Amino acid sequence: MSGYPHGVAQATRTDPLRVLEEIKRQSLEALGGLPGTLYGPVEDALKLAVLKGDGKTNHYEEQAALWVLRQHQAAHVMRFRQQVAQAFDDFRALRIRSGGEVTLRLVDEQQLEYELASGRLNESLVARFARPLDTLQGRLQNLCEAMRVPMGANPIGPERLVAAFAQTLLDAQVSDSLRGRLFRHYETELIRVLGELYARINTLLATSGYGGAVAPPQPRPPQEDIRRGFGDGMPSPQGFGGFEGFGAPSPGPASAAGAGNFGRTLSTPMSQQEIAAMASELAQLRTQLHAWRETVPRSDASPASGGMSGADRAVMQRRELRVDEILSVASLLQAEPPDAFARALAVSGRLGETIRDHLQDGARRLGLNPDQACFSPEEEDAIDLVALLFDSLFRHNALQDRARRLYARLVLPYVKVALTDNAVFVKREHPARRLLDAITEACEGNDGETPQDRELLDRATEISQRIVADYNEDLAVFELAHAELDALLAQQRRRFELQEQRAAKATYGRERLGAARSQAETALHERLGDSSLTQAVAEFLAMPWRHHVVQTLLRDNADPRRHAEAIALGDALLMADRLAQQNRGRELADQLLALQPAIIECLASSGLDDSAAQHGMAGLVRALIDPDTSRRVRPVPPIAVPEDDAGEGERRLWLAGGTDTIRHDALLAERMRELDVGDWVRLTNAEGETTAAKVAWVSPLTSRYLLVNRRGLRVLVASVEELAALAGSNRLSIGAERTAFDEAMRQVRRHLDRATGTR
Structure with missing residues (x-):
């Protein structure tokens, strides 16, 4: 292979078999996992169809068939990759291309349906990618001439890719409607991938000498400048993808790595x-x-x-x-x-x-x-x-x-x-x-x-x-392994996104509940305060009425009228208690009759049925009809919080403080306010364990930040002041890389700098 860097036209052509192998590698990388990406969107579409359905279509049978398909997803991905790889073998004439008489045979109904669906999809894709396909066809013709084989079908043309998909699902029991859904989503995925893939393959063929016209060779860049980038003793690169390694010999025609390392030497220009x-x-x-x-210091001082x-x-x-x-x-x-x-x-x-x-x-x-x-x-x-x-x-x-x-x-x-x-x-x-x-x-x-x-x-x-x-x-081993694992991760990422959304909704719900309880607590303090009340009225205000106020804030937050009515009920009960104390019986009776519907509704919001609510109303009336009932200032009882709201696991998510009174660096707090949803940070817990965390949501109520791990699980909910306090104690760092390898190399560089005292 020439020593010119990628992107520079070459007068000599690259070995056509190596070019074809590189096209195959890039095609498998881009297309190999497509069948595994379809089941999630199809499942979502089916769920939506069930919700909107009129009962004429049995979507549940489709869901059951899709579930069976998902159980064989790995096999489908492998079969599809084999079909794509076989297309390249056919193109190289490694398999005897059919000729002469064609054996006639009957075609079963299912195969016929697949062929009809494939034909429609093929026509659509050919029309959409007509120009890049024409260019690709001419350059593949040049490649075939260089290999001295007759021109075969384009291995990544729409016809072969559609046939590969049909063959992958041919033995599966799929209904007509589900087949249509699968083909439609496959078409969407192909449209998303093929434009970029065809552009890359056309560029690769052109830069390898199989385009229309070959540009004159350009002078080599000074090898001394490239070597200087590597330090003494390093070989010059054959394009960066071709770095032979730390002291490895340059691969030549006789190199043992030869075609095996070609994925590194002929990658995207x-x-x-x-x-x-x-x-x-x-x-x-x-x-x-x-x-x-x-x-x-080295302990390994052996020779x-x-x-x-x-x-x-x-x-x-x-x-x-x-x-x-x-x-x-x-x-x-x-x-x-x-x-x-x-x-x-x-x-x-x-x-x-x-x-x-x-x-x-x-x-x-x-x-x-x-x-x-x-x-x-x-x-x-x-x-x-x-x-x-x-x-x-x-x-x-x-x-x-x-x-x-x-x-x-x-x-x-x-x-x-x-x-x-x-x-x-x-x-x-x-x-x-x-x-x-x-x-x-x-x-x-x-x-x-x-x-x-x-x-x-x-x-x-x-x-x-x-x-x-x-x-x-x-390196093809790594590529195939990554494609397989990434196909599985693609399914799981959707689950992680849903977990993020659930974590955000749960956190927002807790915040709304906390705010509602705080408002109800304030309202109760204002009404109990210094008022001398009967025990029945004080208990009613402290328990069912306070709960009712919380419920109106949560359920009827958009309707201030409902909240005002709940507050007015508390004030009216205070007035009723004063009327009873002053022995103003007729006015008290009128007041209680007017309040009866509101009191019954208040008791019902606490979970009491109509009979229990009526019994509670009667007890309140009995306490008020006696003007000599003892009255005194009642303390506000603490609110009863369920264990699942105040469990240890929940408390560990929230740091002490939570307001701008926590000790923190104001500049760090301003930097934290610049964090956006999707930004990554590194968080160290009290045990010294470090994990990557993403800003998944910012509360519109408290401006707190919800941080989740890579699995969408909640790690921390904190204010910017709390985040600044964490950063000040070296337990939080911002600017983390999105991928683990990038972040690991960043930390390696920081470690090397600290060890040598350069930072």
């Missing part, structure tokens, strides 16, 4: 500015790492350790281990139990030393004498960065004990990735990076309490085992 920016970022990271390493200075190595005349040797050692150890790494993850700072010890032990098994070899500086960088990365993931994410072994399995595969492709530390689209983000999303805060949570943990565990078994310097 990037500009030279993007390449330079990421190269500079990586160089800065390595500089920080080297400065940090000088401050860290194979790279902790010695270059002068020590020269004196003892030891050679540096080659990257392919380290890869062989790591591959040997990769399938072994990860117990040592799991124990090291439990102790901050131990993982790097454990990785070195394991690699040294593996080198001995392969016959490499540790007394005569040592790690190169680039290999040291890879080991330390992976160790710091995994340490940071465990320190700054709420990962349970079960996750420790899962991550421990991935340590050596990620060391191999770092050795062969250091772009993983600075390139956000890197497949290994995306997989680690998905695994962390599946595991963070997941204690496996629900079947869905257990399914996520089981799938993440299965995927980590698959990486260990299958990874051999081919």
Whole structure:
């Protein structure tokens, strides 16, 4: 492959088979999970249809059939991916294309229905994407000529993609109406994905030399400038996606990694500015790492350790281990139990030393004498960065004990990735990076309490085992694993969003209840105050009337008339008590007769039926008809709060204070007010555990912020003053990254800066 960066026209063409493999990789990445994304929207549409239905359509049968489909979702996704992959095999003529006589056979009714639905969908998509499809057809023709095979059907054309979907569902028992819904949602998803995919594939073909006209070659950028971004000894990039790694040899035609690493060398084109920016970022990271390493005492002073200075190595005349040797050692150890790494993850700072010890032990098994070899500086960088990365993931994410072994399995595969492709530390689209983000999303805060949570943990565990078994310097393993796990996460994210909404509604309900109780308490204090009342009237005001005021505020908040009537009832009872005290019997009788409907309604709002309410009214009358009934100032009894409103779990969500009287930094409070819904922060609880939290909702009543974790579960409800107090005590940090890998690398850089005293 040419050494020109992506985005620069090349005079020579890239190997057509490698280009086709890259088109296949990008297509599977973009399209592979589509069947798994349909069931959620279809289920929502069915629920809406049930609510609006006229009873003529049996939507419940459709829901039952959809439930069966969801049970086989993983199989459908895999079958669909196989169909798409088979289209590329057919295009390469790896399968004998049909010719000659075609065997006639009967077509069953269900297949005929699928073919009719497929035909309609195909026509719609062809009309919509006519221009990019024409361009793509011409460039694929050039690709076929280069491969010296006859032109086949476009493997990602609408016809093949629609046929792939129909074949995926062909054996499923699906009613006509449900089939129509599935095809409509599939069309919506294809329209969303295909425009960008066709543009990327057309650009890829053009930049690889299979466009219309080939532009003249441009001069290479100065290699010295690119090398300077990597530090001494680093190879120049073949475009940033092609960073061979920490000291790895440049892949050539005979490279063993060859086609396996092609996903890194022929990814989406990037500009030279993007390449330079990421190269500079990586160089800065390595500089920080080297400065940090000088401050860290090493206990691994064995001859194979790279902790010695270059002068020590020269004196003892030891050679540096080659990257392919380290890869062989790591591959040997990769399938072994990860117990040592799991124990090291439990102790901050131990993982790097454990990785070195394991690699040294593996080198001995392969016959490499540790007394005569040592790690190169680039290999040291890879080991330390992976160790710091995994340490940071465990320190700054709420990962349970079960996750420790899962991550421990991935340590050596990620060391191999770092050795062969250091772009993983600075390139956000890197497949290994995306997989680690998905695994962390599946595991963070997941204690496996629900079947869905257990399914996520089981799938993440299965995927980590698959990486260990299958990874051999081919990043496609990470891409396929990420696509599978992300398809499952896509279903769960909708559930998490609903949990966020429920948390916001529950919090708002508690706030409204608290505000209503506070108003009712104030109204009661104003009326009991210094008034001398009979016991019956005081108890009525303190219990059913106070509750009635709360209910009118909650249920009839938009109707101030109802609240005014409830307040007026309390005042009228005070007047009735005074009339009784003054022995004004006729006026008292008139007053009680006028109040009877309101008193009955007040008692009924406390849950009393009509008979009990009438009995309560009679007791109030009996207490008032005797003018000699004792009267005195009654204290206001505390309000009875149900246990579920004031449980320990709820109190832990709210910090002490809650007003601007709490001690806080005013500037920090102003910064907290700038937080928007969707912003992420890092929150440390009283036990020292750190977790990512998102601003899910801001109360319109109290301006408090609701923070939830990645699973949509409530973590904290607090005012800006409380958040500022947390930030001032280093228990809350703002500006956190949205993905776990980005945040872990940010924390790694901060750790390196603090350790070297640069901050």
